[in-house]
Amino acid sequence: MEEIRLGDLIQTRKGHPCGSDRWTVIRIGADIKIKCCGCGRIVMMDRAEFVKRRKKTIEQGPVPEAETLRQMTGQSEGGTP
Ligand SMILES: [Zn+2]
Structure with a gap:
């Protein structure tokens, strides 16, 4: 599955x-939350639904998905020297 x-x-x-x-x-x-670039409306959906709705990624975000998820869990101790 492609990265989000x-x-x-x-x-x-x-x-x-x-x-x-x-x-x-x-x-x-x-869950994935996306914001409309036209009107600013925010929609939440699960991953499977997101992948179904997405046609393509125009511009990829700067941080790898795994890295963001790691930061979100807050269990990053021991990661840095
Ligand atoms: Zn909109």
Whole structure:
């Protein structure tokens, strides 16, 4: 499965009623939260649903998904020298 990064700019198969079909990923994990680039509306869905709706990733976020998830859990002790 393709990676889902925080900050990804994605295009959905179906456009939003506001006319935009671009969204920014603002939360990842078990649930994915995306924000409409047209009207700012935030939608939450599970991972499988997100993958179904996503047509393509236009611009990938800067931090690898695994790294973001590791930071989110707060169990990063022992990681740095
Ligand atoms: Zn919208």
